[in-house]
Amino acid sequence: MFNNLSSLNAYLASRRSGKPRDMVAPGPDAAQLDAILHLALRTPDHGKLFPWRFVTVGDRDAFAALLEKAFIATNPDARPAQIEAAIASARFAPTLVLLLYAPQESAKIPLWEQQMSVGAVGMNLLHAAHAHGFVASWITGWASYDPIVREAICHGDEQIAGLFYIGTAGQPLEERPRPEPAEIVRNWP
Numbered sequence: 410m411f412n413n414l415s416s417l418n419a420y421l422a423s424r425r426s427g428k429p430r431d432m433v434a435p436g437p438d439a440a441q442l443d444a445i446l447h448l449a450l451r452t453p454d455h456g457k458l459f460p461w462r463f464v465t466v467g468d469r470d471a472f473a474a475l476l477e478k479a480f481i482a483t484n485p486d487a488r489p490a491q492i493e494a495a496i497a498s499a500r501f502a503p504t505l506v507l508l509l510y511a512p513q514e515s516a517k518i519p520l521w522e523q524q525m526s527v528g529a530v531g532m533n534l535l536h537a538a539h540a541h542g543f544v545a546s547w548i549t550g551w552a553s554y555d556p557i558v559r560e561a562i563c564h565g566d567e568q569i570a571g572l573f574y575i576g577t578a579g580q581p582l583e584e585r586p587r588p589e590p591a592e593i594v595r596n597w598p
């Protein structure tokens with residue numbers, strides 16, 4: 410895709426997230442998704458602890474059923490329309506990958522560094538999807554923090570770092586405000 414530095418810069422300047430609800434087919438096929446996940450794993454990780462996992466969600470109906478069970482457990486009086494709205498995200502976009510934070514015991518590497526590493530995997534995953542010509546989005550939403558969802562997806566101390574939706578933009582992507590470097594950069598001393 411990049412045969413010179415300016416096309417790489419154009420790529421970096423053009424990447425932005427799409428709304429999962431607006432994503433349409435095609436999403437990545439199995440080989441493309443495998444390549445995207447390989448690229449996402451080329452991520453800095455102090456101590457080679459690999460404190461991250463992916464869960465690809467193949468059965469969206471099963472995921473919707475899990476979200477429904479979790480939502481009703483927390484909102485027992487929810488009306489059917491509220492439940493429907495809360496679990497709609499289970500079926501958004503052609504492809505859904507969950508990124509898990511899997512903290513590793515280490516005398517040397519603080520958890521903070523492991524948390525930063527999983528965040529870097531998330532960013533890399535967005536870049537890898539974009540580099541393959543897809544649009545992607547990183548959403549935590551309520552489901553990432555729900556104990557029933559976490560119990561069903563995670564092992565041990567793992568946490569859901571986010572739901573990554575990947576597909577094709579069905580609507581023009583909206584730009585969002587970006588700070589100017591001058592606003593957030595200072596010299597020291």
Ligand SMILES: Cc1cc2nc3c(=O)[nH]c(=O)nc-3n(C[C@H](O)[C@H](O)[C@H](O)COP(=O)(O)O)c2cc1C
Pocket residue numbers: 424425426427535546547548549550551570571585
């Ligand atoms: C860890 C994390 C969690 C997020 N969770 C949500 C969310 O639950 N709902 C939401 O609307 N946006 C969420 N966002 C923001 C979206 O990903 C947003 O669309 C994105 O930051 C847009 O930036 P981009 O265009 O540079 O990709 C989250 C972002 C991050 C980094």
